[in-house]
Amino acid sequence: MTxxxxxxxVATAAASGASATERFHADKSPFxxxxxxxxxxxxxxxxxxxxGVHETIRKHKVTYDEYNALKAWLINVGEDGEWxxxxxVWVEHVVEDVATExxxxxxxxxxxxxxxxxxxxxxxxxxxxxxxxxxxxxxxxTGQVRSCDGSALAGATVELWHxxxxxxxxxxxxxxxxxxxxxxxTVDDDGRFEIxxxxxxxxxxxxDGSCGKMxxxxxxxxxxxAHLHLKVSAPGHEQLTAxxxxxxxxxxxxxxxxxxxxxxxxxxxxxxxxxFTISYDxxxxxxx
Ligand code: MBD
Ligand code: FE
Numbered sequence: 001m002t003x004x005x006x007x008x009x010v011a012t013a014a015a016s017g018a019s020a021t022e023r024f025h026a027d028k029s030p031f032x033x034x035x036x037x038x039x040x041x042x043x044x045x046x047x048x049x050x051x052g053v054h055e056t057i058r059k060h061k062v063t064y065d066e067y068n069a070l071k072a073w074l075i076n077v078g079e080d081g082e083w084x085x086x087x088x089v090w091v092e093h094v095v096e097d098v099a100t101e102x103x104x105x106x107x108x109x110x111x112x113x114x115x116x117x118x119x120x121x122x123x124x125x126x127x128x129x130x131x132x133x134x135x136x137x138x139x140x141x142t143g144q145v146r147s148c149d150g151s152a153l154a155g156a157t158v159e160l161w162h163x164x165x166x167x168x169x170x171x172x173x174x175x176x177x178x179x180x181x182x183x184x185x186t187v188d189d190d191g192r193f194e195i196x197x198x199x200x201x202x203x204x205x206x207x208d209g210s211c212g213k214m215x216x217x218x219x220x221x222x223x224x225x226a227h228l229h230l231k232v233s234a235p236g237h238e239q240l241t242a243x244x245x246x247x248x249x250x251x252x253x254x255x256x257x258x259x260x261x262x263x264x265x266x267x268x269x270x271x272x273x274x275x276f277t278i279s280y281d282x283x284x285x286x287x288x
Contacts, residue, residue: 013209017081152191
């Protein structure tokens with residue numbers, strides 16, 4: 001069996017959730033950065049969240065059966081390791097809006113649960129690691145990284161990660177080589193880069209886990225439009241986390257993660273050989 005054969009038969013919500021939870025714990029403690037938050041702010045935030053919950057219960061006369069279903073569901077989300085997925089799909093987009101609203105350059109989009117640091121370094125021009133028989137249309141992306149004043153940012157890095165042609169991410173679905181479709185590019189002296197990869201497929205939230213259960217109970221759909229994830233970093237500048245999308249995707253207008261912005265939709269050109277070329281530049285804000 002090749003690695004690309006029917007990976008959906010073995011990809012489970014609990015397995016990708018466990019990987020995402022483990023990945024999150026592997027980073028430095030998220031509590032460190034907020035250890036000096038005054039109790040007044042903590043109290044205010046918790047009170048406001050709870051007030052929203054209390055208001056919902058009164059307004060809709062939530063029953064004990066519904067309350068118990070919620071309790072069971074919250075327990076299951078944790079057991080499935082799906083909190084990274086739940087939070088990044090239904091909450092992160094607002095945090096991202098607030099965090100980047102001051103920017104003059106690119107504002108970006110959410111990171112999501114499937115970023116892994118330290119992907120292979122590929123220089124200014126290169127091809128991301130992929131299998132010999134990697135399915136998907138070839139994609140060649142040229143771009144430049146600049147500061148808000150228009151100057152090229154030599155030495156900037158562009159980290160790219162994305163799903164394969166089945167909608168699966170390496171390190172979060174079984175049977176895919178570790179760094180498949182993940183790479184780190186360092187731009188040249190003119191801030192330019194050229195990345196060769198394949199066009200990703202749309203992403204479907206696993207339907208066999210707690211998030212999937214909530215989606216189907218609510219009559220929603222589980223889809224994110226096809227997207228490229230990236231992080232752009234340069235000395236003395238705010239790091240940009242963004243996603244890029246393809247025109248015509250049916251879920252650009254109703255992304256389950258609410259993470260599409262018009263300026264993030266690409267304009268791919270047919271390369272005449274079954275592939276596409278894209279051109280997309282980044283403008284980073286100087287760090288405050
Ligand atoms: C993804 O691939 C993703 O990008 C987000 C934000 C949430 C779930 C899966
Ligand atoms: Fe994604």
